[in-house]
Amino acid sequence: MADGPKQLTSTETAIPGLTLWDLPVHGDSRGWFKENWQREKMTALGLPDFGPVQNNISFNATVGTTRGIHAEPWDKWVSVATGRIFGAWVDLREGPTFGAVVTAEIDPSRAVFVPRGVGNAFQTLEEGTAYSYLVNAHWSPDAEYALLNLADETVAVPWPIPLDQAEVSDKDKGHPRLDAITPVRQRRTVIIGSKGQLGRALEAELAHDHVLDLVDREELDISSPTLATDYPWHEVNVILNAAAYTAVDVAETPEGRADAWAANASAPAALARIAAEHRITLVHVSSDYVFDGSSTMPYTEGEPFAPLGVYGQSKAAGDIAVAGAPKHYIVRTSWVIGDGKNFVRTMAGLAGRGVAPSVVDDQVGRLTFTADLARGIRHLVETAAPYGTYNLTGSGEPASWATVASEVYDLVAAGSVPGVTAVDGIAGSSVTPVSTVEYFASATVPVAPRPANSVLDMAKIEATGFIARDWRDSLQAYLLAE
Incomplete structure (x- = not known):
């Protein structure tokens, strides 16, 4: 020595x-x-x-x-x-x-x-x-x-x-x-819920330089009691859990309540146990619905949970379970827009048909596009940011759903949406703002309570070096890509 x-x-x-x-x-x-x-x-x-x-x-x-x-x-x-x-x-x-x-x-x-x-x-x-x-x-x-x-x-x-x-x-x-010698295979990244809108965005973001396994419910039921032995978890480095039950209104029904808790609480708890046993990094996507929206300030990661409905309650339970895994990222987001049917596409379609809709204006937040969400998740994992919970949405000035709809209508009117022909007289002013109570006044099925304030504070993830795009810029790029 x-x-x-x-x-x-x-x-x-x-x-x-x-x-x-x-x-x-x-x-x-x-x-x-x-x-x-x-x-x-x-x-x-x-x-x-x-x-x-x-x-x-x-x-x-x-x-x-x-x-x-x-x-x-x-x-x-x-x-x-x-x-x-x-x-x-x-x-x-x-x-x-x-x-x-x-x-x-x-x-x-x-x-x-x-x-x-x-x-x-x-x-x-x-x-x-x-x-x-x-x-x-x-x-x-x-x-x-x-x-x-x-x-x-x-x-x-x-x-x-x-x-x-x-x-x-x-x-x-x-x-x-x-x-x-056959080279030792790299430990892989597993995307659970790979056929969903976030799963597809994660695949697109990671496909070129990660060993991926794309898993959906047909291949692996994460609510199964035998989940721990249904997959070779010892070969996994990162689990990206993009699966969730998101039918917030149906979750208020007896059948929907059970399904929501199975997918949003029990399944993440099982994944957390697996991640702890195999030293896997678990990435889980959370929701603004874990809060009641009564705050007048953006929500930080440390705010106490106060969910209003079944969906939010099940998501909060899942967050608590995932936080028990030693290596975890809980990525809390809001107003997610990606491939498939969503609010933005619905509004663009209505604008193209000349419909003047009523849209709620007393719920405020920021859109989050799945491409940006996937980019932020990649950033956390690849930079080895400290484990924990991170808010991740689009950046920019918050807006109501009615304002978002008006933005979409204006882009359609400007001819900025391929495949959608503007109707004379249709513009952002065609959108009528209404309260949530007014909007659901004639509903004949259960309606989940929504948080009025879904604005999430982004300072923590920004401190790691990730800056989200302004949701308005992302909205325009999203519609242009249509």
Whole structure:
């Protein structure tokens, strides 16, 4: 070991995710002491909070004992309790760094974090070397390994002691060469509710550089009591839960109430348990309906829940459940517009037919277009923003539904909506503002209460570097794309 204790520091390597660590070792005439694994300090310096569940120690009596190259389906924190090794790591994951090699000497003052799919090997340089590693999955005889021959000519590990003079097991001698190995598949991002308007936007946003699995109810029922075993969750890195029950009025009926709670509360709770067990990042989409809308100010993420109806109550319960997952993003949004039938398209269609509608003007918020929502979700995940709840809507001056309708009518009148021909005399002034009570006065079916104020404060997500587009700009681009 070097003279004097080192500072706790990490060093990036040529293999993404593989980091070398210097550890402070404090010694005196009695021996030495070190903090071999210290979650708070190390995660603060960038080590993934990988959740170790098993500690293994390999004792090696002689110099030249050589083990590997093994890529297991879990992460490792490797250190040396006594002695010294020459370590070699080979990236066996699919991707541009497949076959990349990193080597280093490890003594009690150094450690290395080895991510899943990176081959790990070592050769002892001193007698009586104790090699220790923490892993974040329990060993299983059914675990699938990627194995590489220690003598592979392509990676050409520069072993200090030639392999023909080293102690190597027959099993390790028989591992395949690099050209015969199937690369370890990257942990994937799963989009649940992939056929919905947000699911499709997430696919479009992530398709080019993420390993995606698109899942809808036909493939996976997230309300199933066997959800934990219905999918290979150990292969997942991120769950994007874009599934929800959004029929706010039907939710007020007995059948709708049960369906809303199953989709918006019970299913997210099950996903949160799965995410916690498998160390998955869970992204869940929330709603302005968790608030009663009585505030005169924009709602921050920390405001207490006060839902008015069944839909809002079920969404609030889902938020509470998801917040229990260690790695979670709850993305709270409002007035979502995407592919398919929605308020904006309905208004454009009415304008094209010359209809002069009555639209409520006592509910205020901002439109959120699914393309912008997907972009913000990607930002949170890829920048590793602190876990928690984030408001995410369009930016700009809030407006009522009546004002939004008037904006759509004006764009139609200006000829800005392809496929919709303006009718003479139709413009924004054709929209008649009415109160919510007036609008639903003749309703013969249950009507859910709506929050009057759906404006969400965006300061928290803006502090991470994400700036949402003005909803009016997004509205114009959306209609132009029609």
